[in-house]
Amino acid sequence: MSVTSPFDTSGGDCRLSNVKVNSCSLCDVRSSSICRDLSLSELAQVDAVMARRVVPKGRAIMSEGEPNDHLFVLVRGSMRLTKYLEDGRRQVTGFLFKGDFIGVRTTKSSAYTAEALDDCHVCRFPHRFLDEAAKTSPDLKDRLIARSQTEYHKAQDHIVLLGKKTAEERVLSFLDLLEGAVGGQRADGDREIPLAMPRQDIADYLGLRLETLSRTFSLLRKKGLLKEVSRNSVTRSDEASARLPSI
Amino acid sequence: MSVTSPFDTSGGDCRLSNVKVNSCSLCDVRSSSICRDLSLSELAQVDAVMARRVVPKGRAIMSEGEPNDHLFVLVRGSMRLTKYLEDGRRQVTGFLFKGDFIGVRTTKSSAYTAEALDDCHVCRFPHRFLDEAAKTSPDLKDRLIARSQTEYHKAQDHIVLLGKKTAEERVLSFLDLLEGAVGGQRADGDREIPLAMPRQDIADYLGLRLETLSRTFSLLRKKGLLKEVSRNSVTRSDEASARLPSI
């Protein structure tokens, strides 16, 4: 099976064309992604219909309002989920990291646009496949429901963040979130959190202006809650996070 | 079958005790609720395990963080969904109206607290029942997934509202939402939208202060976008809503 064959390859080169790296058994997110829940026989089925490809930085794999009949698993890289108002105001509604998935039966039209923050690797299956797989393992759908509930919970937390938190709290909550998703490396008790996205995306996620975000980073550094803030990472000091109640 | 038997009746009288009104065939939200999707044989099953009761104003049927293993269909009345921060700040994450349901397999613990805004009638089934029902009609779960997606979409819209909209836009969006859910009666081209919740709940939903909400209502009345604003209803003037792009 060719890696690209079932795929619309318009735009975006597929660097994997000649190597059979798309076998699930070699996949490095299998244990953390939704695929963790799959049995060996299901995995074999997945292997048969799955198409893995590179999504170049900036490209969308799904657009707000457009129909979508595929499920994507993000194997490498990060993505941004956005919604737009008619006048162009943009809200980032979430970020996806290695192991996350998108596109569960979205009532045909997608709720948001999903774009690659860097060159991403994704696996793609048609929804139709899920229906078939569910016939042999009926609890597959329960697991999908459970995963979707997690997304819903995240959305609820985001609502609380935007509705009730101050700029400072928003930034700290965001760092918590990243730390949970990406996992900061621990050096000497401090944790360095990589920032896969530019400031504007963070600001649009937090409901703040670029400048306010920047000022808040500086303020947190001055207060000692953050040890270092650079373009693509933030280092939290250890005592700092323990001090605050986890808001 | 007694109406109350499968129910914990602690607190809240059950006014339906002597009348068999809990038959699905007589239910006035059957056509609008999730039950619309049920076949006749499924309905018969539902009738057998379903318990209908009155939830008195102010009482919670589900609390944030607490386990929940029931699905509820709201048959009459309205409810408020809230989340709290540790210091007591409250965010209203949504409202439920006649025909809505809550409690789809919430990974055991509930994302929010659901409280009655007035005396409500609800139908309640154990999740276990859904699993059994799904055996005979396997697409039941698809319909649940689809419904959950709708909730997720709503949450996304709420995120955009809180992250990007002005006070004025928030109030108008909220009225759109109510109009869609409750359906304002049309009189002479104007629509009266009943407000089942107090101002504080609306404010906490919109991420505004009580006073700002009140001022915004007054402003919209002055501008002619609203014809009348009273404690428990708002009347929109007809031309007004057409003027703006539906934000």
Added chain:
DNA sequence: TCGTTGCATTGATCCATATCAAGTCGAAAA
């Protein structure tokens, strides 16, 4: 090396919404 270019930070000022403080209104109790 030097521009150039694209982010990010910082500064000065403004404004939408919050906050604090009276009022007003209407429904239920006396």
Added chain:
DNA sequence: TTTTCGACTTGATATGGATCAATGCAACGA
């Protein structure tokens, strides 16, 4: 009817974050 009480509105002022405008700074190509 009057009183009372809770819910809403309105006013005066404060402020967190937005806006407008430089400035800093690292990566890249010439």
